Amino acid sequence: MKEEKIQLLDSPDYKTSCISTIKSFLGLEEYTESNEDIKSMNLKIFKQFNSSKRLGKLRLLMKLNNISTYIIPSEDEHQSEYTSIKDQRREFISGFTGSSGIAIVTLNKAVLSTDSRYFLQAEEQLDSNWILLKQGVKGYPNWIDWMINETIYEMNKFKNFGNISVDPRLISWDLGDKLKFKCYENNIKFLTDLEFNLIDKIRDNLPKNLNNKLILFPFKYNGELTKFKIKRLREIMKFEKCFVYISNMLDSISWLLNLRGNDIIFNPVFFCYTIIYHDKIIIYLDKKKLNNEIIEYLNDLNIIIKSYNEIWDDLPAITNNNNNNNNNNKTNNYNKICLELNSSYSIYINIPSIYEIKFRSILTELKGIKNEIEIKNLKESQKIDSLAIIRLLSWFNNKNNKELLTELDIVDKLYEFRKQSLKFKGLSFQTIVATGSNSAIVHYEPNLNNFKEIEMNNILLIDSGGQYFEGTTDITRTIYTFKDKNVNKEIKKSYSLVLNGHLNIAMLKFKFGTSSYYIDSLGRKPLLKYGMNYGHGTGHGIDNYICVHAGPCGLSPSETSYNYKPLEIGNFISDEPGYYKDGEYGIRIESDLLVIKDEDEDGEDNLKFDYLTLVPFCKELIDTKYLTIEQINWINKYHENVYQNLKSDLENVKDFEAIKWLREATLPI
Incomplete structure (x- = not known):
């Protein structure tokens, strides 16, 4: 079947602004009535935050309802990872904007518990009213134990009510059962019968749902x-x-x-x-x-x-x-x-x-199992999105060391390249562009009040994705910003070890039923050899024009909501090992893979990955002594495939600078 050419808007001078990009972040691209509405919303979202007043209002309401401890989850009624503005209650009360975490407020204290992806972000965003509980770190209690112990302490010292409450719509059934049992064990009442959410009661202007048609x-x-x-x-x-x-x-x-x-x-x-x-x-x-x-x-x-x-x-x-x-x-x-x-x-x-x-x-x-039409479409979406990223990397290469650029400039330019595709429907998550030490923050997101100029002779990490009717994408590339030709040896080693782990997975042939925990370990293996690791999963499922994070299959060291079944033919997942050195740099390499039958082997249970992302790796950061011969050969073959696949599309949009950049970026290592 002849492949459709990627359609792009004709104007090479097409421009977007930071406001336009944020409109896409907020899901408002087609539904807002005026730019003034957008501007006022941006000021509200990115405003410097002090939680004292809001905590005071919440605690007053807690006292009126005989509640000594109130739990504020991240999720909405549907246990969604991303939530609408009206459901961002934890962010409202704490100021922490990460996608994962839970807030617990007693009449005297407040804590925010989150995982290692967000430690640095939480430390920056939480004010002095809050204590950060680092999940999985020795010396920090888990949030349930902290909550029970603090509630008992405040009952005894301050003669508080000893009642713990949560909106039961916002927690999973198993967490609710666990909390009920823990409270019963400790002679604490677990209240889930309030007819309203306390956070909603203290919000002056509770956002309403937009009446968007299906x-x-x-x-x-x-x-x-x-x-x-x-x-x-x-x-x-x-x-x-x-x-x-x-x-x-x-x-x-x-x-x-x-x-x-x-x-x-x-x-x-x-x-x-x-x-x-x-x-x-x-x-x-x-x-x-x-x-x-x-x-x-x-x-x-x-x-x-x-x-x-x-x-x-x-x-x-x-x-x-x-x-x-x-x-x-x-x-x-x-x-x-x-x-x-x-x-x-x-x-x-x-x-x-x-x-x-x-x-x-x-x-x-x-x-989670894609059919033939979905597979054909998601391949097309990967090609469209890879083209936008390659044009961005070429553009940045031409600007690098010639003019000052910020993280937001990169965010805007990538959005511009994506939007030139007639098939682009919006972003699949907020674009991560992180320079230098910001790249060590796993889910750092630049915004109008917090962004940096691009640092020279350092890491630039770009993690982004698009939504297309054809599919949903999630791609990360890490590059090096040159002021001179010298590359930091430590960074080069770290990048090469991450790439080694990435390819361990991408090149893997395996039997049906192989544990995803084992496959996850292959991404960590080269790093662990040098005492290095990363604190997030190695991959997650991806939908077709729905959610960028999806179950039931993924790659992680333990079972999660995105990873509780072995991989099978038709699963579509990310492969994204990384390494992060606090305060200095972070590296992540992410591509999207389709599980297919291994035609080279007999038997239906022999599987391998089809590597769909078409963006080259950063050759300047590759030290081949940390790779195997097989991996080097795979990279050279892959790079040539990227060039041959995208050259004609770049010719169609007359981006000859990108063709020149891509040819250089895909020469053998």
């Missing part, structure tokens, strides 16, 4: 009609003997129904719940988001439409009263309810206790 996601991109997805889901429900499946996962519902929305920054999803029986489906959502076409589409699928909050009336009334009179139908004998692995505690405690619960994210498992 869109149908066409067959030429999804590759499977919804009715067939539903049929496959119900077959697995029968296998598990479940009469109903309840989903709160926005990415899974978007995939199942072949619908997309714009309710959360970077993620084309929409707020909803579904209850799926064997003979009907109920969807709970804001009906204002529906047009006549979507309503007719849902009706044709026998999907009942209800308002978003009606879920809480219907959950306690769930019953297995299948009305199908077909004697061959056995579903009315099933006594199980299937819940997502990440179901909220509120769903868990609201379903009838007479039924057995099966926890399995069936939709996530189905979504």
